[in-house]
Amino acid sequence: MTIATKLTGPARGRETTVTGIDGAGKSTLAARLRQALVGAGHPAILVGKHTTDVPMNPELSAYLARLNEVVYRRDARVAQACGDHYWLLALAAWYSLHDELVIRPALASGTHVILDNAHHKILARYAANPEVSTHLAKQVFAYLTDPDLVIFLRIGAREALRRKGEFTSLETGHSGSSEENFIRYQDTVLAKLRQQEQNDGWLALDVTGMDRDAVLKTAADAIADRLQLTL
Numbered sequence: 001m002t003i004a005t006k007l008t009g010p011a012r013g014r015e016t017t018v019t020g021i022d023g024a025g026k027s028t029l030a031a032r033l034r035q036a037l038v039g040a041g042h043p044a045i046l047v048g049k050h051t052t053d054v055p056m057n058p059e060l061s062a063y064l065a066r067l068n069e070v071v072y073r074r075d076a077r078v079a080q081a082c083g084d085h086y087w088l089l090a091l092a093a094w095y096s097l098h099d100e101l102v103i104r105p106a107l108a109s110g111t112h113v114i115l116d117n118a119h120h121k122i123l124a125r126y127a128a129n130p131e132v133s134t135h136l137a138k139q140v141f142a143y144l145t146d147p148d149l150v151i152f153l154r155i156g157a158r159e160a161l162r163r164k165g166e167f168t169s170l171e172t173g174h175s176g177s178s179e180e181n182f183i184r185y186q187d188t189v190l191a192k193l194r195q196q197e198q199n200d201g202w203l204a205l206d207v208t209g210m211d212r213d214a215v216l217k218t219a220a221d222a223i224a225d226r227l228q229l230t231l
Contacts, residue, residue: 010110013043014227015103015145017118018219019193020153021186022171023160025207025215029153030116032216033223036231037112045106047098048116054101064101067094076169084132088122092140095119099144107145112229119144120152124192128173128185149226151219152197152204157186159208 016033018026030046037044049072052064071094079087106113119141126137161167161182169177173185197204203222207215220231 013107013110013112014149014229015107015113015115015147016149016151016223016227017115017120017147018151018153019118019120020155021121021157021160021190021193022167023157023164023186024153024155025163025212026153027116028212029151029215029219030114032212033219034114036216036220037114037223037229040229040231042112042229043110044112044114045102046114046116047102047106051098051102055105057101060101064097067097079170080174084126084129088126088132088137088140091119091122095122095141096143103145115147118147118150120150120193120196121189124189124196125173127192127195128188147201149223150199150202151222152193152202153215154190154194154197154204154206155208157183157190160186 018030018033020026027048030048034044034046050068052061052068054060054064071090103113103115123137123141126132127134161179167182171186172178172181173188175181175185194204196202203226205215205218210218223229224231
């Protein structure tokens, strides 16, 4: 008797990204979602803007760490001198390499990815910048893996500032150092994000007045419903 066997690899992992303005609670939610997935028995990793570990490859990990230092640990004066177009392309290099070396291999191995600080906020910031072509900004990120679910934490800038308590010059769009500068800029970025929320795979959550547990439950329910992953 002949028995036909079909060799298959692990089921592809699913990618969930969390986006929103600064202070929306992205990092908190992303970390808790990863914990919930692991607690439910799913292989999952959390990927953020300082993730530089490439499994079993110390040389590539070291390279990612060096690029991360250039992109995210820069001197503010140097950053402004380099100009907006340079930083758009530098960020695109970081996100593309992150996608190639960390995210795609994880998904291919059957590991779920929770992505904090996804490129959607970067697109919104550049859409609010008249000096840089919105088309160009979209094109340089077009290579990235499409997430299975984007959770958009929607909150006004004034409430986000109340939660954050402090902010950087980047978070005001380098428009000034006052709280009103932060609020004006972040509300502009929020409006640009809301233009993206009509995209397929987006789930917009109004988190104003919601505590962390309520946000987690709503997001976990969405993952269970849309991605068929029990949490």
